[in-house]
Amino acid sequence: MKRKSIIIFGLIIMLTLSSLTFAYADNNYRQKNMVETKLKGKIRDKVQTNEIKITKEVIKDEKDYITVNLEIPVISGLNNKEFQRELNAAIKSKIIEEVNEFEEEAKKIIEEDKKQGKTPKEMEYELKYEEKNSMGVLTIILETYSYLGGANGTNKNYYFNALINENSLIQLSQLFRPGSNYKEKINKEIKRQITERMKNGDAFFEGKDGFETIADNHDFYIEDNNLVLAFTQYSIAPRNMGIVEFSIPMYQLRHLMKNPMPLIDGNVYYNSSYDFQINLPDLWKDKVYIEEIYDEKNVALKVNFIYTPNNLKLNDYNLMSIIVLNKKVYDNLNKYEVKKLGDVIETTKDYVYIVRSYSNPYTKGTI
Numbered sequence: 001m002k003r004k005s006i007i008i009f010g011l012i013i014m015l016t017l018s019s020l021t022f023a024y025a026d027n028n029y030r031q032k033n034m035v036e037t038k039l040k041g042k043i044r045d046k047v048q049t050n051e052i053k054i055t056k057e058v059i060k061d062e063k064d065y066i067t068v069n070l071e072i073p074v075i076s077g078l079n080n081k082e083f084q085r086e087l088n089a090a091i092k093s094k095i096i097e098e099v100n101e102f103e104e105e106a107k108k109i110i111e112e113d114k115k116q117g118k119t120p121k122e123m124e125y126e127l128k129y130e131e132k133n134s135m136g137v138l139t140i141i142l143e144t145y146s147y148l149g150g151a152n153g154t155n156k157n158y159y160f161n162a163l164i165n166e167n168s169l170i171q172l173s174q175l176f177r178p179g180s181n182y183k184e185k186i187n188k189e190i191k192r193q194i195t196e197r198m199k200n201g202d203a204f205f206e207g208k209d210g211f212e213t214i215a216d217n218h219d220f221y222i223e224d225n226n227l228v229l230a231f232t233q234y235s236i237a238p239r240n241m242g243i244v245e246f247s248i249p250m251y252q253l254r255h256l257m258k259n260p261m262p263l264i265d266g267n268v269y270y271n272s273s274y275d276f277q278i279n280l281p282d283l284w285k286d287k288v289y290i291e292e293i294y295d296e297k298n299v300a301l302k303v304n305f306i307y308t309p310n311n312l313k314l315n316d317y318n319l320m321s322i323i324v325l326n327k328k329v330y331d332n333l334n335k336y337e338v339k340k341l342g343d344v345i346e347t348t349k350d351y352v353y354i355v356r357s358y359s360n361p362y363t364k365g366t367i
Contacts (some may be wrong), residue, residue, distance in 0.1 A: 052077040056074065057074055065121070074088060106148055135222050137170075139222065159221060172214070172218045175258060186214055191211065204237045211231075223247075226250060251272050267280045274300070288308070298329050305319050306319065323354040342354045
């Protein structure tokens with residue numbers, strides 16, 4: 001296997017960017033390499049510039065053997081306030097729907113117990129939430145527990161996934177290109193993980209009761225550059241397994257995605273579409289996000305590394321771009337066009353890789 005490391009000079013010396021590497025590697029090496037790349041810190045990877053905050057609205061209600069405890073998430077800080085209102089309304093509407101359904105069922109059981117001269121058991125409904133914000137997708141997970149007097153209570157989660165920069169709720173299928181075989185790829189990986197986990201003592205249903213396939217609207221979230229698929233309690237495993245999750249690295253699925261998301265592992269940005277990676281400086285931690293633009297105006301790929309000042313009155317500013325051109329397109333450019341693009345850092349049989357750096361307009365006092 002051949003690998004080539006290139007030091008980018010100019011601005012990058014000032015920012016201590018260590019290297020840009022073109023990895024001519026097979027998939028096994030790439031996956032092993034990415035798994036083992038665990039550097040300190042995290043580079044910001046979303047275009048949303050304002051801070052997203054989740055606060056909770058607490059509701060407690062006790063009446064006639066029924067206790068309801070709710071911690072309702074309230075989202076603020078999204079750039080699009082209309083979508084923010086719609087998202088909060090959708091979450092609250094789902095909570096009200098589930099609580100009403102629980103209370104109706106609980107009242108029926110309580111009334112029946114009273115008719116039979118029994119003392120009703122205490123019925124309980126509890127809701128908490130968890131938030132994820134990774135690779136441009138904000139996820140709110142409503143975690144519920146309900147007890148209706150039986151031997152055991154039931155845990156169930158509800159997932160709201162919002163594509164932040166498109167101001168829309170999405171389901172799993174919308175992450176992938178129409179006609180792509182994303183289900184086949186994910187199903188195969190889940191089955192592999194089930195086999196491994198069963199070897200380690202985990203219990204899963206088998207045969208027609210076991211896992212067969214994911215759905216277009218399957219429950220998911222993204223965390224630490226992994227796509228996590230969730231299965232409801234009892235759906236593919238016994239009760240003691242709870243809500244079962246399977247984690248799949250996003251880089252294994254990028255070639256199937258509708259809009260490939262920037263992949264960052266520690267301080268390493270990796271682009272599998274054009275097979276290169278960049279070690280990013282610690283100085284960029286929490287200050288730089290990555291924007292990928294594919295197939296625009298004869299440019300195969302443009303990756304912008306964009307700086308966001310702490311002072312929100314100041315605009316974001318592009319520090320550096322990596323530009324990938326089809327070699328035939330590059331060969332047809334005149335000298336002026338070539339110079340305007342930036343500095344060539346690598347040429348392959350099919351592509352030319354170019355770096356263009358920009359001076360930071362903000363002084364130290366304004367950051």
